Amino acid sequence: MLIGTGIPTAQDIAQIAPPEERMLQGPVAVIECFQEIPCDPCHYACKRGAIREMADINERPVIDYNRCNGCGLCIPKCPGLAITVADMSCGGGRATVKIPYEFLPLPGKGRKVMALNREGRRVCEAEVVHVLNTAAMDMKAKVDEVNKAYLDAFKNGDTASIASLREEGKILTRQNLDAFKFAQQAFLSVFYERPIVPHEAPQENIILAYEIIALLEEGDVDTAVDEYAWMMNNVFEWYAMFFSPEVTAIQDDMFWGADNQDNLYWGTGRNFVKADVEKATRSLTLRYGETGGNFAKEIAIYQDAIEDQTEVLLTLAKAEIEALRELTNMLKL
Ligand code: SF4
Ligand code: SF4
Numbered sequence: 001m002l003i004g005t006g007i008p009t010a011q012d013i014a015q016i017a018p019p020e021e022r023m024l025q026g027p028v029a030v031i032e033c034f035q036e037i038p039c040d041p042c043h044y045a046c047k048r049g050a051i052r053e054m055a056d057i058n059e060r061p062v063i064d065y066n067r068c069n070g071c072g073l074c075i076p077k078c079p080g081l082a083i084t085v086a087d088m089s090c091g092g093g094r095a096t097v098k099i100p101y102e103f104l105p106l107p108g109k110g111r112k113v114m115a116l117n118r119e120g121r122r123v124c125e126a127e128v129v130h131v132l133n134t135a136a137m138d139m140k141a142k143v144d145e146v147n148k149a150y151l152d153a154f155k156n157g158d159t160a161s162i163a164s165l166r167e168e169g170k171i172l173t174r175q176n177l178d179a180f181k182f183a184q185q186a187f188l189s190v191f192y193e194r195p196i197v198p199h200e201a202p203q204e205n206i207i208l209a210y211e212i213i214a215l216l217e218e219g220d221v222d223t224a225v226d227e228y229a230w231m232m233n234n235v236f237e238w239y240a241m242f243f244s245p246e247v248t249a250i251q252d253d254m255f256w257g258a259d260n261q262d263n264l265y266w267g268t269g270r271n272f273v274k275a276d277v278e279k280a281t282r283s284l285t286l287r288y289g290e291t292g293g294n295f296a297k298e299i300a301i302y303q304d305a306i307e308d309q310t311e312v313l314l315t316l317a318k319a320e321i322e323a324l325r326e327l328t329n330m331l332k333l
Helices: 008-017 021-027 041-045 135-157 161-189 200-217 221-235 236-243 245-256 278-286 296-331
Strands: 030-033 084-089 094-098 112-116 120-127 189-191 194-196
Touching: 021 030, 021 084, 021 200, 094 296, 120 161, 135 161, 161 296, 189 200, 221 236, 221 278, 236 245, 236 278, 245 278, 278 296
Parallel strands: none
Antiparallel strands: 030 084, 084 094, 112 120, 189 194
């Protein structure tokens, strides 16, 4: 039916619709992707891991509604315009729906529009409550427009337009390169050997520390060591399990030492702030295999680390939010 008309049947919809209880709880993604096609940007767009990784790129997306918070980041990444976010928690017989919209001009906020169903039939009057459009999207549209005009002028031999469009292109290129350089400075950090957005380092450490504390409270030191403790500081703690304090001190100096600040790989201000858990890592390694032990001392170290890393996380997150504002201004036309 879908192939013949382009309209999914009630059966098709039933297969992909989130459960009603979930829709009543708040915003959630609805993925109307009915065919097996080689496509997966929705999986990579979702930072919450709600859209499962596909073993084969032709698989249809599978979503975990418990992980989805309806942020909508996946919507613009879907080339098929297959994703919407529905929120039926508003009450009063009303709902909000976030949809991808590809036409120009964009509708204005507050505008009354006609809501249609999948067959194009009128359902009700709707109101545009918000229009989300990024400065980057506007910039891309402008770059596409200038490129197209340039190609047309070139085909028509319009030398005057070619010259002025080239100048316009140069200005846009400079603006984009400046923005790119700024984004690299503000959003590229290193977590040991891994490129990250700066706030991801403390965020990951905090999550791991909570897991370790929960296991130690149950007395399960083996799982804490095997699954989590060595992963702190992006697996840096592994060294504390197998090497002497003198060796890790040398390693720390390589990463954070005053004389190594210009170290191109880890330096240049891109390094992360280490969670201070080495004593706990060493102690847990020595206590591996112990059953029914008291791990209060180690737990206290992880709790302090959570506090310190939370401070770091807040500072970095604030800086990144400011940088996002600045980047938006740099891309404005
Ligand atoms: S709406 Fe947000 S959380 Fe939900 S699937 Fe899309 S990107 Fe993931
Ligand atoms: S990005 Fe869109 S079209 Fe591609 S698999 Fe995901 S939902 Fe389907």
